[in-house]
Amino acid sequence: MHSQLVRVLGSEQLRPIRKHLIAMIVYAVLQGVAFALLVPVLSALLDGDAGRAGAWLGLLAAVTAAAGVAYYVQALLGFTTAVSTTGLLYHRLGERLGRLGVGWFSRARLGPLTRLATGGVGEVTQLFAHLLAPLIISVVSPLTVLVVMVFLDWRLAAAMAASGPLLLLAYRWSASAISRTDAAVDEAMARANDRIFEFARAQPVIRAFGRGDTRNDLLDQELERQHDIGLARLRRASLARGAFGATVQLVVTALLALATALAIGGSVGAAELIALAVLLVRFSEPVGALSDAGGALRAVRNRLDQLDEIFRTPPLPEPDEPLRPADATVELSDVRFRYPDSPGTGPVLDGVGALLPANTMTALVGPSGSGKTTVTRLIARFWDVDGGSVRMGGVDVRDMDATTLAGHVAMVFQDVYLFEGTIEDNVRVGRPDATADELADAARLARVDEIVERLPDGWNTAVGEGGAALSGGERQRISLARALLKRAPVLILDEATSALDPVNEMAISDTLRTLAGRCTLLVIAHRLPTVVAADRILVLDGGKVAESGTHEDLLAEDGIYRHFWQERSRVQGWRLRSGAGA
Template sequence: MIRRLLTVLEPPEAALLRRTVAGLLICAVLQGIAFALLVPLLRELLGDGGISGALPWLGALAAVFAGYAVAYWSSTVSGYRTGAGLSRTLYHRLGDHVSTLPLGWFTAERTGGLAQLSSKGVIAVMGVPAHLLRPVITAFVTPLVVVALMFAFDWRLALASLVTLPLAAAAYRVTGRAIDGQERAHEAASAEAGGRVIEFARAQPVLRAFGRTVHGHRELDDALAAQRASGRRLLLRAVPGFAAFVFSVQFGFTSVLMVGTVLALGGSVDAPELIALLVLAARFVEPLIVAADLGATLRIADGALNRVQTVLTTEPLPEPAVPAVPSDPADTSVELAGVSFGYRPGSPVLSGFSLRVPARTMTALVGPSGSGKTTVTRLVARFFDAEEGQVRVAGVDVRELGTEALMSRVSLVFQDVYLFDATIAENIRLARPEASEAEFHRAARLARVDEIAARLPDGWDTRVGEGGTALSGGERQRVSIARAILKDAPIVLLDEATAALDPENEHAVQDALAALAADRTLLVIAHRLQTIASADRIAVLDEGRVAELGTHDELLALDGRYARYWAERSRAGGWRLTAAPETAP
């Protein structure tokens, strides 16, 4: 584990960790020597030498203790400094590396894991040099020193003590292997249960509306039951191994006691020396028991370090050494040529997909769920790289254009709007912090966010809460669109999300979208009939390909997939909820 810690530390912190380990080794050796010095000291005190005979050994013990105190203080300070440096380094490295990962990497599962890793995980790892290395090193080094020095006093008792080490090491290794997989399963079950608890809390309005406040949330019940079951399995795996480890250690001490008794009865060892050696054997056992108690904590830290390394070794999307420059700066076209892509091997979402979106036009993507509409917009924004084919913006492959240049040309307005726990103004200015007041207020007015700020007590300084929870869904969409308008990118990728909005917010969002679309290239996943019909071109997607392409009138004339889709949506748009007619008794 120390070698892996050195790989994630910066050179100054790595050097400090090496000094910490060296200091802890010196402490453990000095501690073993101090324990061994108890044998001649007690032998003199309990034998014929008395106090005068014990003074030289007492002086030697005091000198060793003084050296131990200095090494202990030095290693403790450097351990805390290493822990603090490790925390700072991990946060910086994780933050720097995560910022280079493609947006497609940030799934809900990975985002939740990253949040847990950046809080509990980093703290667990930083505790290794600060708190765990000392008892672990002491548990292994001090007993070895004690056994080695015990050979100087009585080789038979030393051999009896030596029986403990292989038995304890084997029990520790077998226990670690037995619970390793179960520990990961328990961690996953705990994370799932935590997510379900949050989901249950957020879903209270719906659950209470249907009278299901106590029963009926099966997912939460199942998650809590799975967490309990995994915890029980973990304990069942851990307890036998821990008991075996403690038994092996106590067996070693018992062996020393029995051998010593036999030797004392046979006259090979006198009583004062036997008592001193038994005291030494007791000190030999103590650090091993402490190591057993810390085993679980050490494994948690080791697992967290593994997850940190997994994130840090995740390869970002390749960036060009010299980003390409479009030949025509005014070109805002988007094109996908022969693109194939899948989220899992052997399950393609797009296969040989080709589509061109001319500059300053709107192309609507329609089709059944799973046809690849969202994947198309994600590939244009370079959430992922296409497995085959090319995705071009302004005539340049996005892999050659580079992420920074691509993002400067693209605005994203998707269904899942996330607002930071800041003010309304700060969330809008996130798109372009250097924008003037006039530009800011123009974007807010076009998105009709000024109406939201006007009715709130703190106006533009109103905090929206984590994720924007203080605002309604339509209000969050309007803030998101204002942000996109302020960015003023020439290409807009839009996942229209007005189906679940009330009429007032829907009308406001539509006005904001119309302002956003002015003189820009739009690629929109369309749901509303009005948006679909007003598009310059409509691409009908089916099974990862463009099945039909043309204007609204052209596609209706084909009487194919689009015509059927339009007819179904038109009929659904006329649905109304009415009261059931009363029947005569």
């Protein structure tokens, strides 16, 4: 666990953790000594020796007071460490997630990651506030009693030492029995969280199909599964903890029987027997608490394993001496790529080569699944290519640091996500320090100014979670304004006009033609005006560039693009007519 804590929390947090551990050990030792001092105190009292009893009682009081101070110090250090660790861990986790490739997020489910980022961090940090102290006391205090017992009666000390392996074996069996269900419980909770998220986000679809008042079978199944697994774990845990508790009581009973036998044989006096009996009972209390402390520690260990997996996952490698691109030219050379989470499938891209000259507009077209979106993600280095290279301004994107690459590329995604806040907040994500004039210019180009003027709160209009308070077209225009405000040399648009009405689509197509002289534009589009406006069209099919050229050049060939154009033209010509001839 020590190495995991170093990876998850960082080496700078080791010093306060060690101070906390030392304080807890001191407290546990003092508590064990206080338990042991009960023997001479009770022995002197039962013998009627007031002077000796007073002396031992004074020492007991001093040790108890010191234990009280040590308890306060370790508790204060524990809470202080927990609070500082919470902030540090959230910061380190966010920083680490920001450095991981997008491919990692495509394999991670929202439920487990959300649970880890919320409850998981709290479970780890409560280790210092609530869990370490009981665990250390459960081990150190009995060991202290054992050491003191050597000086009181070596035979009982030997018997206590001999019972150690039995207690350890019972504890390990108990822990193993409970831990076998931990993974199943975690998986069930994660799957249930996934279904709850899905149920909440799919409410428009559910209600549109009249399912709002009916049971959600998938959600109900996961909740019932979680209930059944949790109940099975509770039964197993109760049995395991009961067995461990019974073992502790059996050991204490055996030790009491030995002490009684020694008293009957005359080796131990009656007063010493009573005192030793009290000490043995006190010895059993922290040992019995070991099961609960160990169970809580296993839960923390599971969360640490999950966090450690994230911190052990290598981020995309950064160059030691990063380079800067000379211009906004983009070049793909024999690019090959297969998604990491799809090892059994063929490559998405298989030898793609293309040149996007600086300050020109290139359109990507092709059937669904041909790799258009993958090309844009590789240019932004969401993943690294399996073969070939992606260059920007003559520099391989792998030879650029993340900040430089991010500063050179702006993207408008097909699935638009807006952060909860105002319209201005979301547009300024592109460049927070932009002036009011620059903000207004980006809004005008993306036709966001029309949205702002129409809404009562203007720029201060709240967009809701994920932009739910706005229409799809409004969200897409805000996303486009966000990218335009960034003023990156390379602008990538993935179906950026798919949710716009024809008027705004034509307006934004004019905007794209204007931008083509300012930056390198790569556009995935199926709308004909956007495709025609491109300086060059790349047709992807089967993971390769099947055709390339201008609109006129490709129409002259009897290829994929010509059929694409004819199909789109036929669809655009559809009309709904009323009357008998319809």
